[in-house]
Amino acid sequence: MNAPDTQLPEPRLTSLSHGGGCGCKIAPAVLSEILKGTAAMPIPKELLVGIETADDAAVYKLNDDQALIATTDFFMPIVDDPHDFGRIAATNAISDVYAMGGRPIMALALVAMPVNVLSTQTIGRILEGGASVCRAAGIPIAGGHTIDSVEAIYGLVALGLVHPEHVKRNADAQPGDLLVLGKPVGVGVMSAALKKGELGDAGYAQMIATTTQLNTPGPELAALPGVHALTDVTGFGLAGHALEMARGARCELRLDWSAVPLMAGVRALAAQGFVTGASGRNWAGYGTDIVLPAGFAAEDQALLTDPQTSGGLLVSCAPSALDEVLAVFRRHGFDDAAVIGGITATSNAPRVLVA
Structure with missing residues (x-):
């Protein structure tokens, strides 16, 4: 690996990427257009979850007691600190295992770095950040793949x-x-403010704490009989992932916006214009199926579609299971978990109704 001249200052990590975190995702409408032409493939009976509902991971039945969960996630820097970037990317990737109700067993590292721009020390710090999260999750990084790249990209299988x-x-x-949401919303807005040098120390600390908190309640939640559906909120924003849930159930999903937990200070930042381009692309991709109340503020719409990196679990459960669901979240340190809406039957096309 050719290291850059150590006498020259290295660029900010976020300056090397055209987008950061899960805001790098291809817009929903564009992704649908890309995928619609793909040929249908034979589906083995052991494949319990595939691509049919845009779920968080693939699940393949091994035997009567075990199914394998497989997922991958990687993106460009959302922060400038290399260790923090690695931690966020790894937490985000492992989240999809938890979102299927599973326990992670191992990971593979995906590393694409501009080796003539970043030092080996900086790249090493990114990888160590990811490794620290895997240690916290109790799993090894058992291998991976590296390439030289124009932009810095890191993630896991x-x-x-x-x-x-x-x-x-x-x-x-x-x-x-x-509906119960496990983490507050606002990571994309925070990252936009950070990239423009307008996020204070307290805001940065809050952002890191949220994005590096492993969604460990997943397996316990999945074992509860009253929990019917589970996903995590990431690049398509709360509205987008709620709409996926509504479409899968062929129901109407109601969001009580006043009950949605928000990161401290994030609404004011959104009102000042610190929003990501992905937020607008999200709305363009699925906004026709989101019903907003009259006078819904522009900053609230931006937060509704704000891309979340390593976002919270979204749980659909029977009312009788609510106390247990909230107790599981609290036991794992998710004090912001809150009831944010519900599911109703509809004879119309599935949609998300915001109240």
């Missing part, structure tokens, strides 16, 4: 195990269910 009866898809919500 994450593998996990789940009992086949505990697999939780994003498509199995039921009318009458309540």
Whole structure:
């Protein structure tokens, strides 16, 4: 690996990327256009979850007691600190295993770095950040792949195990269910402010604390009989992932916006214009299926579609299971977990109704 001249200052990590974190995702409408022409492939009966509902990970049944969860996630820097970038990217990748109700067992590292721009020390700090999260999750990084790249990209392939009866898809919500969100919203807005040098120390600390908190409640939640559907909120924003849940269940999903937990100070930042381009692309991709109340503020719409990097679990559960669901979140340190809406039957096309 050719290291850059150590006498020259290295650029900010975020300056090397045209987008950061899950805001790098291809817009929903563009992704649908790309995928619609792909040829249908034979689906083995052991494949319990594939691409049919845009779920968080693939799940393949191994035997009566075990199913393998496989997922991958990688992106460009959302922060400038290399260790923090690695931690966020790894936490985000492992989250999809938890979102299927599983426990991670190992990971593979995906590393693409501009080796003539970043020092080996900086790249090493990114990898160590990711490794520290894997240690916290109790799993090894068992291999991976590296390439020289124009932009810095890091992530993981994450593998996990789940009992086949505990697999939780994003498509199995039921009318009458309540919705619980595990983490506050606002990571994309925070990252936009950071990139422009307008995020204070307290805001940065809050952003790091949120994005590096592993979604460990997933397996316990999946084992509860009253939990019907589970996903995590990432690049398509709260509205986008809620809409995926509504479409999968062929129901209407109601969001009580006043109950949605927000990161401290994020609404004021959004009102000042610190929003990501991905937020607008998200709205353009699915906004026709989101019903907003009259006078809904522009900053609230931006937060509704704000891309979340390593966002919270979104749980659809029977009212009788609510106390247990909240207790699981609290036990794992998710004090912001809150009921934010519910699921209702509809004879119309699935949609998200914001109140």
